[in-house]
Amino acid sequence: MMAAIETQDLTKRYGRLLAVDRLNLVVERGEVFGILGPNGSGKTTTILMLLGLTDPSAGTVRVLGRDPVREPLSVKRRVGYLPDTVGFYDELSGRENLRYTAALNGQTGRRVEARIEALLEQMGLGEAADRPVRTYSRGMKQRLGLADVLLKEPELVILDEPTLGLDPQAAHEFLLLIRSLKEKGLTVLLSSHLLHQVQAITDRVGLFRKGRMELVGSVPELARQVLGGAFRIRVRAAGPGLEQALGRIPGVLRVTEEAHGYLLETERDLRPEVARAVVEAGGKLFELELEEPSLDEIYRAYFQGVNRDAA
Amino acid sequence: MTRREGSAFSGLGVVFLKEFADQLSGIRMRMLELLIVLTAMATIYAAIQTIKNVVGEDVFLFLRLFTTAKQPLPSFVAFMGFLIPLLAIALGFDAVNGEFQRRTLGRVLSQPIYRDALLFGKYLAGLATLGLVLLSVWLLVTGLGILFTGLVPSGEEVARGLLYLAATLAYGGVWLAVALFFSVVFKNPTTSALAAIGVWLFFTVFWGMIAGMLAPVISPVHYGFPEEILRQAQTELALARISPNTLYAEATLALLQPEVRALGPVLPAQLEGMVLGTPLPLSQSLLLVWPQFAGLIAASVVFFTLAYVVFQRMEIRA
Ligand SMILES: Nc1ncnc2c1ncn2[C@@H]1O[C@H](COP(=O)(O)OP(=O)(O)O)[C@@H](O)[C@H]1O
Ligand SMILES: [Mg+2]
Numbered sequence: 001m002m003a004a005i006e007t008q009d010l011t012k013r014y015g016r017l018l019a020v021d022r023l024n025l026v027v028e029r030g031e032v033f034g035i036l037g038p039n040g041s042g043k044t045t046t047i048l049m050l051l052g053l054t055d056p057s058a059g060t061v062r063v064l065g066r067d068p069v070r071e072p073l074s075v076k077r078r079v080g081y082l083p084d085t086v087g088f089y090d091e092l093s094g095r096e097n098l099r100y101t102a103a104l105n106g107q108t109g110r111r112v113e114a115r116i117e118a119l120l121e122q123m124g125l126g127e128a129a130d131r132p133v134r135t136y137s138r139g140m141k142q143r144l145g146l147a148d149v150l151l152k153e154p155e156l157v158i159l160d161e162p163t164l165g166l167d168p169q170a171a172h173e174f175l176l177l178i179r180s181l182k183e184k185g186l187t188v189l190l191s192s193h194l195l196h197q198v199q200a201i202t203d204r205v206g207l208f209r210k211g212r213m214e215l216v217g218s219v220p221e222l223a224r225q226v227l228g229g230a231f232r233i234r235v236r237a238a239g240p241g242l243e244q245a246l247g248r249i250p251g252v253l254r255v256t257e258e259a260h261g262y263l264l265e266t267e268r269d270l271r272p273e274v275a276r277a278v279v280e281a282g283g284k285l286f287e288l289e290l291e292e293p294s295l296d297e298i299y300r301a302y303f304q305g306v307n308r309d310a311a
Numbered sequence: 312m313t314r315r316e317g318s319a320f321s322g323l324g325v326v327f328l329k330e331f332a333d334q335l336s337g338i339r340m341r342m343l344e345l346l347i348v349l350t351a352m353a354t355i356y357a358a359i360q361t362i363k364n365v366v367g368e369d370v371f372l373f374l375r376l377f378t379t380a381k382q383p384l385p386s387f388v389a390f391m392g393f394l395i396p397l398l399a400i401a402l403g404f405d406a407v408n409g410e411f412q413r414r415t416l417g418r419v420l421s422q423p424i425y426r427d428a429l430l431f432g433k434y435l436a437g438l439a440t441l442g443l444v445l446l447s448v449w450l451l452v453t454g455l456g457i458l459f460t461g462l463v464p465s466g467e468e469v470a471r472g473l474l475y476l477a478a479t480l481a482y483g484g485v486w487l488a489v490a491l492f493f494s495v496v497f498k499n500p501t502t503s504a505l506a507a508i509g510v511w512l513f514f515t516v517f518w519g520m521i522a523g524m525l526a527p528v529i530s531p532v533h534y535g536f537p538e539e540i541l542r543q544a545q546t547e548l549a550l551a552r553i554s555p556n557t558l559y560a561e562a563t564l565a566l567l568q569p570e571v572r573a574l575g576p577v578l579p580a581q582l583e584g585m586v587l588g589t590p591l592p593l594s595q596s597l598l599l600v601w602p603q604f605a606g607l608i609a610a611s612v613v614f615f616t617l618a619y620v621v622f623q624r625m626e627i628r629a
Contacts, residue, residue: 054627073425081417090413106423
């Protein structure tokens with residue numbers, strides 16, 4: 001089966017500005033893929049090209065095996081899209097808004113009414129379903145947006161900055177909803193500039209900068225590439241000569257001294273070896289913690305590196 | 312370019328129905344309806360007062376209801392000519408940029424429809440709303456006329472009345488297309504409303520003067536020959552007819568005043584054999600206004616096409 005999304009040297013030019021520069025992106029079916037990058041790095045432009053809502057300047061796109069430029073209707077029939085700032089018809093109720101979307105997809109009748117009802121319930125909008133959208137909070141609108149996207153029973157869901165403007169609690173709940181789509185077998189592409197949020201729910205991420213996707217992979221893979229060691233172990237211990245003892249453990253890449261101990265970058269989870277080394281060196285071990293690398297860190301480290309190289 | 316997949320009009324009916332429902336339920340619509348109904352009643356009432364004195368002298372007395380003015384009120388027809396463009400502009404000025412402002416455009420266009428269907432559906436919904444308002448006002452006015460004068464319109468008067476409605480709808484269609492065009496061009500609804508009203512004011516107030524000033528430049532009268540004078544008059548008329556207002560005024564005139572035999576300058580030679588003052592049969596009046604009808608529809612098509620072209624290229628993100 002073909003990948004859900006496949007682009008080849010996809011490029012978008014606005015005058016002299018390269019908004020997207022020779023993008024080669026492959027998103028497999030059933031995957032949750034995050035495109036990450038600061039504002040203006042070309043995420044939205046990429047998404048619009050995937051949907052055939054803006055024409056590429058060069059390169060090719062395949063979405064679910066089709067070309068969105070030449071077959072926009074069959075792509076849009078199977079792809080759900082939540083824009084970065086989703087809007088509804090304020091004077092209509094949530095249910096009426098969904099009805100309109102359903103009708104635009106050629107769905108009418110009792111089966112659709114039931115589906116709308118079920119989606120509203122699922123998104124926690126059962127109570128508000130018949131109130132005008134004007135009265136909805138930002139988080140409710142976003143959930144209505146997700147219902148709107150799921151209404152057409154898409155195979156691929158594209159979400160642009162889905163947590164933008166949500167408070168941390170609402171954002172967290174919304175991310176869980178997105179993650180639950182994967183269990184239903186959907187492919188999800190989401191963009192964000194909030195890295196730690198995305199880390200929790202994506203299988204793979206692509207890091208965008210100035211229109212280019214510079215890194216792509218799972219978070220541990222990227223950590224290995226960018227941070228060197230994939231694992232970080234925080235040791236709270238005291239004793240003479242500990243730094244050397246820790247440095248001698250096979251698989252430890254780097255030892256940095258911290259306020260109450262050391263931070264180790266390692267190739268594997270070396271917690272047992274570290275414990276033994278501390279004890280054998282005659283030190284006192286207070287705490288040993290394996291730290292997941294955060295995307296934020298990867299990102300900062302990578303782009304700092306890039307900037308330093310450039311400077 | 313290869314042929315596009317699917318129909319350009321899939322989703323058209325859905326868009327039309329939603330927009331039509333929106334228009335009919337909107338506050339803006341209520342206000343305008345009220346305005347039109349009140350003015351219609353006032354002008355008709357005034358006309359009835361005048362007409363009562365001349366009962367029996369005129370075969371087309373019922374049509375006079377529409378065209379008679381009584382100081383200080385203008386006639387019903389004059390009022391409609393003034394209000395219909397405003398109504399059309401009110402219905403269309405935020406058609407596209409309103410979606411943009413509400414951030415619904417991206418969501419709607421990511422459904423399996425072409426942009427064509429959205430634009431055309433909105434236009435048709437505006438036109439249908441306009442048609443509905445016109446028809447109700449006309450029925451109201453006719454009913455009031457029958458009630459207060461005791462006259463019953465003849466078949467021909469009804470036919471002429473309906474044709475007048477059709478001409479008014481075509482005229483409204485032009486301003487709707489103008490408003491739609493500006494709603495695509497300008498992101499801000501206030502700007503697009505002002506632009507559309509500006510164009511309307513230009514044609515209503517200034518175009519006549521400009522035509523009057525340009526005609527002597529284009530077709531000067533050097534020696535005072537009748538041909539020269541005629542040519543200048545014709546030039547001025549041709550210029551004036553660029554304005555949809557002129558076309559509409561001519562169409563109204565010929566439809567509601569059956570004794571009008573020609574639109575524009577008439578030579579004595581052409582009048583030979585004509586019995587002045589006798590009304591034209593309906594078919595002849597229709598023939599007379601056919602070019603005006605065609606002109607109004609062409610103007611709508613031009614503005615709609617312009618709107619379409621700009622909309623196709625428009626970036627949908629904020
Ligand atoms: N319609 C447009 N005309 C000109 N430049 C644009 C247009 N849309 C986006 N851009 C530019 O393209 C670049 C990428 O924008 P975008 O894809 O929106 O980034 P992101 O979604 O990652 O914040 C930005 O520099 C932006 O200013
Ligand atoms: Mg963006």
